[in-house]
Amino acid sequence: MDAFTTHTGTAAPLRRTNVDTDQIIPAEYLKRITRTGFEDGLFVAWRTNEPDFVLNKPEYAGASVLVAGPDFGTGSSREHAVWALLDGGFRVVISSRFADIFRNNSTKAGLLTVLLPQADVEALWTAVEADPTTEVTVDLQAKEVRYAGVTVPFDIDDYTRWRLLEGLDDVGLTERHLADIDAYEAARQPWLPKALPVLPA
Amino acid sequence: MPKTLAEKVYDAHVVRSAAGEPDLLFIDLHLVHEVTSPQAFDGLRAAGRTVRRPDLTMATEDHNVPTLDILAPIADPVSRAQVEALRRNTAEFGIRLAPMGDRDQGIVHVIGPQLGLTQPGMTIVCGDSHTSTHGAFGALAFGIGTSEVEHVLATQTLPQYRPKQMAVTVDGELPPGVSAKDIILAVIAEIGTGGGQGHVIEYRGSAIEKLSMEARMTICNMSIEAGAKAGLIAPDQTTFDFLQGRPHAPQGADWDAAVEYWKTLRTDEGAVFDREVRIDASTLTPFVTWGTNPGQGLPISGSVPDPAQFADENDRRDVEAALAYMGLTAGTPLREIKVDTVFLGSCTNGRIEDLRVAAELLRGKTIDPATRMLVVPGSVAVKAQAEEEGLDQVFVAAGAEWRGAGCSMCLGMNPDQLKPGERSASTSNRNFQGRQGKGGRTHLVSPAVAAATALTGTLTAPADLENAGV
Numbered sequence: 001m002d003a004f005t006t007h008t009g010t011a012a013p014l015r016r017t018n019v020d021t022d023q024i025i026p027a028e029y030l031k032r033i034t035r036t037g038f039e040d041g042l043f044v045a046w047r048t049n050e051p052d053f054v055l056n057k058p059e060y061a062g063a064s065v066l067v068a069g070p071d072f073g074t075g076s077s078r079e080h081a082v083w084a085l086l087d088g089g090f091r092v093v094i095s096s097r098f099a100d101i102f103r104n105n106s107t108k109a110g111l112l113t114v115l116l117p118q119a120d121v122e123a124l125w126t127a128v129e130a131d132p133t134t135e136v137t138v139d140l141q142a143k144e145v146r147y148a149g150v151t152v153p154f155d156i157d158d159y160t161r162w163r164l165l166e167g168l169d170d171v172g173l174t175e176r177h178l179a180d181i182d183a184y185e186a187a188r189q190p191w192l193p194k195a196l197p198v199l200p201a
Numbered sequence: 202m203p204k205t206l207a208e209k210v211y212d213a214h215v216v217r218s219a220a221g222e223p224d225l226l227f228i229d230l231h232l233v234h235e236v237t238s239p240q241a242f243d244g245l246r247a248a249g250r251t252v253r254r255p256d257l258t259m260a261t262e263d264h265n266v267p268t269l270d271i272l273a274p275i276a277d278p279v280s281r282a283q284v285e286a287l288r289r290n291t292a293e294f295g296i297r298l299a300p301m302g303d304r305d306q307g308i309v310h311v312i313g314p315q316l317g318l319t320q321p322g323m324t325i326v327c328g329d330s331h332t333s334t335h336g337a338f339g340a341l342a343f344g345i346g347t348s349e350v351e352h353v354l355a356t357q358t359l360p361q362y363r364p365k366q367m368a369v370t371v372d373g374e375l376p377p378g379v380s381a382k383d384i385i386l387a388v389i390a391e392i393g394t395g396g397g398q399g400h401v402i403e404y405r406g407s408a409i410e411k412l413s414m415e416a417r418m419t420i421c422n423m424s425i426e427a428g429a430k431a432g433l434i435a436p437d438q439t440t441f442d443f444l445q446g447r448p449h450a451p452q453g454a455d456w457d458a459a460v461e462y463w464k465t466l467r468t469d470e471g472a473v474f475d476r477e478v479r480i481d482a483s484t485l486t487p488f489v490t491w492g493t494n495p496g497q498g499l500p501i502s503g504s505v506p507d508p509a510q511f512a513d514e515n516d517r518r519d520v521e522a523a524l525a526y527m528g529l530t531a532g533t534p535l536r537e538i539k540v541d542t543v544f545l546g547s548c549t550n551g552r553i554e555d556l557r558v559a560a561e562l563l564r565g566k567t568i569d570p571a572t573r574m575l576v577v578p579g580s581v582a583v584k585a586q587a588e589e590e591g592l593d594q595v596f597v598a599a600g601a602e603w604r605g606a607g608c609s610m611c612l613g614m615n616p617d618q619l620k621p622g623e624r625s626a627s628t629s630n631r632n633f634q635g636r637q638g639k640g641g642r643t644h645l646v647s648p649a650v651a652a653a654t655a656l657t658g659t660l661t662a663p664a665d666l667e668n669a670g671v
């Protein structure tokens with residue numbers, strides 16, 4: 001995973017609530033077995049059917065910060081939604097509420113999800129709609145979003161922040177605790193089910 | 202300190218906990234399907250890792266599988282490549298797979314319980330948000346992303362933060378014709394699609410205790426539609442009776458030891474929930490959705506809402522967009538909405554009991570000639586059971602299509618899809634834009650409403666059938 005320290009870029013205002021992961025990337029793109037190359041599926045239905053969809057507007061074409069309405073990333077657990085956003089050039093999504101699995105997936109793949117109060121999201125929408133060239137800086141060191149002279153602090157748990165700053169992979173971290181896993185396994189109840197061997201119906 | 206059921210299960214699985222770090226939880230069962238796993242297996246290979254516990258891992262083919270000609274090679278080359286990747290990966294890493302044609306194949310959340318692999322008090326994960334289904338047995342079961350699939354394959358554990366606790370208490374007697382699906386749609390409409398965020402929901406109360414395991418699975422299945430991490434129900438005699446004798450359930454002295462432990466899996470008197478919601482079952486009616494998220498639902502006696510009634514600007518815009526997509530006009534009675542397709546199936550309502558309820562309503566009748574009805578059992582075993590009971594004959598005689606097992610039109614990764622502008626009454630769990638096919642419009646309903654709707658061609662409750670003359 002790429003480390004995330006600070007990012008500066010322009011922002012796209014996605015004034016929609018309840019953006020589910022089927023909208024971020026529809027199921028037909030999930031048949032692929034790669035981890036990259038999903039940019040063609042990103043918001044594809046809206047990009048195809050709605051000429052004035054925000055990402056169809058040339059002034060937001062280069063945006064790398066997505067500012068979304070509440071309940072972003074609901075629905076399916078597909079991590080492809082995170083990959084598609086990264087492939088589509090986004091490094092940060094800002095919203096007042098994220099679905100849990102989406103937020104969790106984002107931290108595994110190096111997409112920063114920033115939780116801000118809805119009033120701050122509205123202010124940011126207004127700013128980037130008034131001037132799409134507004135530069136937005138998302139600083140994970142300082143835990144701040146900065147734009148046009150405005151500074152908004154945000155909260156993120158220290159552990160996730162450290163992992164993102166260092167670009168650390170979870171499996172490697174867990175492998176430091178193999179002795180604990182061995183000990184836990186040795187004490188498990190013998191009657192707990194095993195999928196193997198295959199038993200008669 | 203008194204604990205909730207979810208806290209008991211969580212605490213029993215903590216491998217390691219340290220201040221300022223997430224807990225490391227042991228995972229008792231990892232279910233795998235073809236869509237969210239290929240990149241995880243690639244990750245293992247790239248890092249030279251193996252699967253730590255193939256014996257606690259089970260894979261099936263469900264999302265891409267065709268429901269016709271299931272033994273022929275999959276026609277869509279991309280779907281075929283994905284299924285073939287799962288076959289290669291499970292063979293390479295020594296994982297049991299139920300491929301198409303296998304007696305154990307089916308939707309991942311249907312086969313776990315059916316095989317007895319899903320048991321009370323376990324931690325269960327799968328790269329699929331509806332893993333919450335398994336909570337019906339008093340397991341802590343939740344969906345994970347592909348990076349986490351890789352993590353569980355490699356270590357059989359997951360770093361986790363302690364979830365918040367929520368109670369949804371449903372008391373009272375359910376009126377006839379009202380089912381578990383109506384309960385959960387009503388819960389989601391009440392608390393919203395984000396209402397459960399960060400929480401595990403425990404469903405409790407007299408109406409829940411009376412439900413069968415199938416009905417409990419329907420409720421837990423849709424916990425994610427309320428934004429919850431998981432949903433669960435305390436195990437009881439109904440749970441034990443369902444499990445006894447299943448292939449992977451404990452036997453003999455092990456069974457007795459297990460049941461003794463399972464009986465301790467109840468929320469203690471005085472345990473604290475962060476949030477509580479109460480529903481009176483006797484006030485519920487068949488529920489249907491009108492919009493493009495599962496929280497946009499109403500009793501079937503209602504009408505399509507008017508965006509102008511919503512005070513919040515974001516809500517109003519949301520409703521306007523939903524009505525535009527759904528091709529609906531404010532004020533239209535829900536009972537007048539005409540559908541093209543009825544889909545009976547999915548991990549929400551593709552179990553034997555669901556098929557029985559629908560078949561009872563269809564027995565000796567024929568569906569509306571302009572309506573197509575697809576009946577897709579949740580697993581090969583459900584299909585076999587239904588055929589043994591003659592339900593397939595009832596469906597076919599009524600004019601419905603009897604298909605092979607899989608996810609099918611729940612998400613349309615196989616050829617079972619709505620065409621643009623087509624409208625379905627679907628027993629699945631998501632009415633998102635395009636979920637059942639590009640431009641398709643979905644109304645979520647119970648199996649009983651699905652069957653009644655198939656008979657009339659418009660959204661119909663079973664109780665309406667007599668008046669409608671069918």
Ligand code: SF4
Nearest residue numbers: 331547548608611612
């Ligand atoms: S039936 Fe639908 S919701 Fe269930 S696992 Fe399959 S695609 Fe997901």
